[in-house]
Amino acid sequence: MRLLADVFLLIGAAFACLGALGLVRMPDVYTRIQAGTKAVTLGALAFLIGAALLFPQWWAKLLCILGFILFTSPVSSSTIARAIHLSGIKPWRAPTPEASGQAPMSPQAAKPAEGRR
Amino acid sequence: MDDISADPRPSIGHYLFSVLVLALLWLLLAGSLATAELIAALAVGILVTAIAGPRLAVLSGVRLSPLAPWHLLRYLLTFFTALVAANLDMARRVLSPSLPLRPALVEVRTRLRSSLGRMLLANSITLTPGTLAVDIRGDRILVHWVDCPPGTDLDRATAAISDAFERHIRGFLE
DSSP: HHHHHHHHHHHHHHHHHHHHHHHHOOOOOHHHHHHHHHHHHHHHHHHHHHHHHHHHGGGGHHHHHHHHHHHHHHHHHHHHHHHHHHTOOOOOOSSSGGGGTTOOSSSOOOOTTOOOO | OOOOOOOOOOOHHHHHHHHHHHHHHHHHHOOOHHHHHHHHHHHHHHHHHHGGGGGGGGGGOOOOOHHHHHHHHHHHHHHHHHHHHHHHHHHHOOOOOOTOOOOOEEEEEOOOOSSHHHHHHHHHHHHHHHHEEEEEEEEEEEEEEEEEEOOHHHHHHHHHHHHHHHHHHHHBBO
16 A cells, blocks of 8 residues: 555656656747646646555545646636737747648657757 | 626526535535534535525536436546546657647637536646647637647547547536
């Protein structure tokens, strides 16, 4: 039980970390929101499952927290995205025209300045 | 939100539904099933429903049929699968050195009429692979798609992004 809880906590930490990395690496606001919202939501979910395994007597409260996170976190990111959209910001485009079309998985250096982190 | 979807007045069933949900929430927070707690839960549920009254119009999209819980369960299953898939997908994109992105804004059509249903659909879109709901105008949801195939039109985007969720949501929301 302890081990399983640790695994879930680790998964949560890993996804939160990926979310942070996504915020750094993504090229524009929309994609940053995407990386942030998804990774952090699943990260929080894994944290809560881990906590529920460590402290089984809290499961009901943790379930409530989970429900509220699942309901509110997408709403807030959609709201931010809507505000950006209404203020007229267009989504980022790949720098060369052929990068956005023909080669879906080609190792196209999207942002040469950043490269590998 | 500026879409004017006129939610009709809630029925008696919806009031009962609200009381039950609030009572359940109380019991979850209280964490015990003692008689006193049950009574308190019901009292709080009725009190809050009475105060909220006609403003519960948001609930009127809930379909009160015996099959609804089954649809809700199937929706949750689809949703969690999609959530995990979304995260693995995002992790792959973030970690790959070349950042494989083809972002674009596309529109998606929805047949859900209630505002609660649309909100749930938009939430689902936001938490699933590579898509983020940006705006709702009438029956169109504007979606930011990280990996948009070239030449995507309304029908194809709808089929790819929202159809699976919408099918399940329609089972328990209008």
